[in-house]
Amino acid sequence: MKKSLLGIIALPIIALTLAGCSSSASKDKTVNVGVLQIVQHGSLDAARKGFESELTKEIKAKHPKWKVDYNYQNAQGDQANLNTMSRQIVQKKPDMILAIATPSAQTVAKQTKTTPILTTAVTDLKSAGLVKSTNKPDTNVSGTMDLGPVGKQLKLLKSLTKNNKPIGVMYNSSEENSGLQVSIAKQYAKKNNIKLKIISVNSSNDVQSALSVMSNKISGLYLPTDNLMASSMKIIGKVANEKKLPVVTGSIEMAQDGGTATYGINYRDLGKQTAKMAAKVILDKKNPKDMPVETSKTLRLYVNNDRAKALGIDPAKIQEP
Template identity: 35%
Template sequence: MKLHSIVKSTLLAAAVISTGLQAKPVYVATTAIVEHPALDAVRDGVKSVLEESGYTGDELKFTYESAQGQPAIAAQIARKMVGDEPDVIVAIATPSAQAAVSVSRNIPVVFSAVTDPIGAKLVQSLKQPGSNVTGLSDMVNVRQHLALIKEFVPNLKTLGVPYNPGEANSVSSVAALKVAAAEMGIKIIESAAPKSADVMIATKQLVGKVDAIYCPIDNTIISAVESVIKVGIDAQIPVFAGDTDTVSRGAVAAVGYNYFDLGRQTGDIVVRILKGEKAGSIDVKMAEGTDLYVNPKMAAKMGIEVPAAVLARATKVIK
């Protein structure tokens, strides 16, 4: 290297130090359709992995915005995020993921807590999805859920399901639930709740028609699940859930994912992209791990008991 080049490099380095210039921080923009414990846990799990991977302090810009349950707001947030040009967009839950994917052409989008990525038209394939999109699916084992409910309600014949028909993930879940239920001799009775304010009415419409109520992983229902719980107590109909966080809020039981762990699994994907991998070359990941939560106090309030066999294998018992 020539002497003047060495001097020039040294002066440049000194200038950077003296002016306090720093490398541009990694920018991860996150958004969710609504704030509730499960989706919040996903966000927190993503951030924890980023920090453990060395993206901390001034080296990380991490933002979060909630669409407050409104798809139109989700679309506005997505457009704003694309304009801000983050390194990666993390979109939590199907409506927010759909909004982000629809407007992002070059910025990598990593979705999480999406039940059916293909049905939601986020990707065409789970293997090597291509384009700038990949993520994590939380497709649940509905047969496992039905089997759990039957342990509590052995004579289960009709199961009520409040859900938002406008959420693609809910439509997919209910369709899978109906297939599995038919094989087990259980009739599914649906009740539509297009928005959070409709959840109470939709649940009340099931009273007198069902032996139990099941809340799928539906952002609208979960955001107002206390309304479902109240109806369950008043009508003495046990309420079960598709996610374990809802058991802490009053559901009798659920077998499902730990959403903080799902966030960490999502965070692993984000880190791979930050280190240079293309989003479209990373297979969509299926969520791993299951927990069993039970709430004996709420079971009693709804007129049933937690079976000893269920209690013995519970991962967590809500006191």
């Protein structure tokens, strides 16, 4: 009888102990997210901030007591930094990694084949060698792509030009994502009888001189979502303003920093979209290898009113292509 009585007393104690452990585990859990960014500029910063705010919101909605710790590393455009930082992030064994832009994703993917990696601001994950298929990645990588409507952006620029000179296209040929967009631009131009003058630059020091040389030979300037171009928007905007050249950019943030207009991606929204995928990885234990790569769900017309007015263009007359 004593044994039975002890058993009856012990059961509630064990239950309370287990409940206490569970409660404690819930309160003390910290989600660790490594964040690797190639360089600092408006578009990539917006993607990161959108990701972090939305992921924290998603996790807190389900587990109010959980903490989210972001180990943010920015390589400032240096490949050596990128290699070192990717190793450091992987060594900390985070719950998952966010890789911002193609070089970041490629570098960190070489460091781990097991830690879940989600990307944002990558133009094409398959061509970058990050996934086997966009529908079924079959690697530890998935995420969101930032390939915008290049054809519609060129159409928009054509509507802003005032003469028959070629449209200028400037990009960094060492960025794979930029090369892909320029190829699309060439195809669209050929199909629609648009003349292009394409120039490639490899450093910020070359941007101003290259644009100054080509400015009198073009009717407007198109800039793809290119990290070097995005980092140089203030310089580009200044020269374009002096030469009275309309500038259409690959992203809204680039247009805000010195362009005239765009029909494109909002990177903060893209970061939030990536965060919803990350929430499935962390909260629902989804595996990136089974998560289809996503494209931006939001595209919109953005007009930099001040830049448009400086060119003698009525912002209200700029229409969605």
